Amino acid sequence: MTYRYILFYKPYGVLSQFTKDTPTQSTLKNFIEIPDVYPVGRLDWDSEGLLLLTNNGQLQHRLSNPRFGHERTYWVQVERIPDAAALTQLQQGVTIQDYRTRPTLVQLLPTEPSLPERDPPIRFRKNVPTAWLEMTLTEGKNRQVRRMTAAVGFPTLRLVRISIAQLNLNKLQPGQWRELTSSELQLLVNLAFAGGRRLKK
Structure with missing residues (x-):
């Protein structure tokens, strides 16, 4: 074979x-x-x-x-600009439903990453700023990244896995x-x- x-x-x-x-x-x-x-x-x-x-x-x-957890890295566009407290929470692990996530590598990207346009594009809201995070996880629970950012008050708008x-x-x-x-x-x-x-x- x-x-x-x-x-x-x-x-x-x-x-x-x-x-x-x-x-x-x-x-x-x-x-x-x-x-x-x-x-x-x-x-x-x-x-x-x-x-x-x-x-x-x-x-x-x-x-x-x-x-056999291995690293998976995502670029995550979130609603509003996460503060230091939210980033620390994500890094240390957050509780989603009845599960606490493992520590996660998280950084706020200084500029929007170069990516192809999404089809359809995300909904644009003039009065609501957005930011991009880079998040590296070693686990893959159902909709984990979205649930993590929502748990700290910054909902995910766009999610792109850039590496395995x-x-x-x-x-x-x-x-x-x-x-x-x-x-x-x-x-x-x-x-x-x-x-x-x-x-x-």
Whole structure:
């Protein structure tokens, strides 16, 4: 069996699955015509950015299992300008529902990051400023980033995952995908199986 490792820039409004729940929904099938690959983790339909897909079930399990937490970094546009207290709360962990998040790397970006325009764009409100955060998590609870920023009073307007471990968007545009390079794959193998069994490539 030949294993495939795909990096995909998921656009806004696309489900992280190949099957449709309704006839009008866009799914991965609209962009990727490779049989039997599946996403490692997921991005919500209203989130954008990097998605890793593979047909290697061993790697998929290792990276998806919360016990093997790996870094995922997001650029997050929020409503209003977070103050130091809110940033500290996010960094130390916040309670969402009945769960307290792990410590998170968070910084306020000095300028808006260079990203493709979202389609459709976020709702513009002249009297409400926005800011961009860079957040790095090692866990992936359901809608976690959105719930974290809402918990400290700064709702998320736009969410873009820019990296998974050492993998990043680079020159990919929304809707585009590419295969991992051999060096990228080796780094991913080292991360996923550090101190454990080696992955069959």
